[in-house]
Structures are given as C-alpha cells and as structure tokens.
Amino acid sequence: MAVKVCITGAAGQIAYSLIPSVAKGEVFGAKQPVIMTLLDIPPMMKVLEGVKMEMVDLALPLLQEVIVTDDPLVAFDNVDAAFLVGAMPRKEGMERKDLLAANVKIFQAQGDALEKKAKKDVKVLVVGNPANTNAAICSKNAKSISPANFSCLTRLDQNRAQAQIAEKLKVPVPTVKNVIIWGNHSSTQFPDSRFAIVEKGAEKVPITTVNKDPAFAEYLKTDFIKSVQQRGASVIKARGLSSAMSAANASVDHMRDWWQGTKDRWVSMGVFSNGEYGIPAGxxxxxxxxxxxxxxTIVEGLDINDFAREKMDLTAKELKDEKAMADSALEQKK
Incomplete structure (x- = not known):
C-alpha cells in the first residue's frame, strides 16, 4: 500500500529539492510506493503544474500519483505524513509579532484541514519558520491528532553543528554523533557539543579526547555556538537566498528517522515538552x-551545568514569548 505524503509550499525552493528525495524512496523506504500531494497558494498553481510535469518525467517506480492543489482539504485528505514547508517569510521592516500573526492564519487553517482530513496517526513536520511556534499553532487546531504527532525541524541546525565539528577534527561527518540542539530554531538556539562523540570503529571517543587542545574546548563554548546560531544568516548573505538545499536534506533526515527509527543515535527534533530538563510543559x-x-522519546538524565542552563532557559524564554504572541493573535481571530 502506498504512503500518502503532502508537501506544502510545494512551488518553493525547499520543496523543489525535497520532492525528488521523497519520491525516490529516501524517506519512507527504498521499496515503499508513495502518493504525493503538493499544496500551494492559487497564484502558484501554474508553477506547480510544471513541477508535476518534472515529477512525471523522473519516471520513478515508487511514485504512484501526484496531486496538485490549492485546497488544504484536498491536500491533507487521508495523508500519512506531511511536510509543512510553506510559511509567511519575514519581510524587511516586519516585526516578529506581525510575522507570527501572518503565520497564525496559515497554520490555523492547515491544522483545521489536518483535523478534518488527515489520518489520526499522521506525522506532521513543520519546516516553515518560525517553525517551533508554527508547529504549536498547527497542533492546537488539530485537537483529535496527538501532539506527539507534530514536530518541527531543528535537524538542519544539528547537521550544521555536526559538520562544523567534523571539519574541525578532520573526520568524516557521519562519525560525529550526539551533538544536540536545544530550544528554538532561531539565533537563541543552544548547539551543545558536551556529549558529542567520534566513532572510531567500535570505539566511541568524546570529541575533546580526539582534540585535547584547550583552544578547541574554548571554541566549542564560543565561536562554534555563534557559527551554528548564525549559519542561516551567513548563507543568505553569501547566496542572496535562504538555505533551501540543506533545509530539504535535513527534512529528509528528520522524517526518515521518525519513520524508520534512529537505533542508538540521538537526533534533535522540536517536540512538545512535558517538563523535561525544567523546560515548561507545552x-x-x-x-x-x-x-x-x-x-x-526524549533522551533524559543528561547533566545540565550552569553554562547550559543559562542558554537553555534563554531560548525557552523566546519560545514562551512567541507562544504568547501567537495565542494573542489566535484570540483576536475569534
């Protein structure tokens, strides 16, 4: 039986990189057929028809059907998984509260449509920023779908952090594991390298054992954190456009691990807190x-020192403030 998958913002750059990976079996399995629904706003329907043509021209054995629509009720009908990529981007001069208000409208409508049409065990990954708060809005409007079935993308930040450590240590990226991203997908996030290891055959070596130079330890507490926090802005400055290719790749990583499992690896995902590590529930x-x-399952029992506590609480405060602004916008819409 085919897995039915929806991608929103499907005419955009992230989706253009994401769609082939999903259709080729990189997410749900190398032998798993898929039906894909592509959702975007009415002015983008001509572009989406072109995307559909390209998908057909890929001649992929796993891709059973492509549905193009501007109606969320059609897009989310009976879906098993959804990548919510489309969101209102922040424009020059736009305050954060205005950005949140615009996204409340989008993700409230999509939550309503998921509630009415999606399977109750649907897995919903929110990619569009501000991803954490957009995911919370969407879940709030899909009351019969478990909050555990909603998450947001911080795998991009994890991949960035993992790659930068690997480059510094001159080791293959896949051998670096257990780098953590705490908090918000924003410049307040806390990239935490304290538990990171390098796998050398069967041996798992802490990264500060691989490189014992005090300068490396200092780098991990300073420039490394800033570099990961600001990587998105750095890409925009260099490229003139946002991180589309790497965001699509991270979305593939996130949903693949959600669908197929992580085994002994830790990965970073935005999920609803139940009070773990002193983070406010909800x-x-x-x-x-x-x-x-x-x-x-959240990895528990990790030591949180004063340095980590301060940074984890800072990003939690930003999320609480965002949630308050989003809740206010929701109330005003009633």
Missing part, C-alpha cells in the same frame, strides 16, 4: 531524542 522545544516504531 513548549515546542528542540531536545535530543531517539525514535523506535515511530515513537519519539
């Missing part, structure tokens, strides 16, 4: 997690 917050049988 916040969509990035934690280290493992996944088995599509169930996400």
């Amino acid at each position: 916040l969509m917050y990035s934690f280290p997690v493992t996944v088995a049988n599509k169930k996400v």
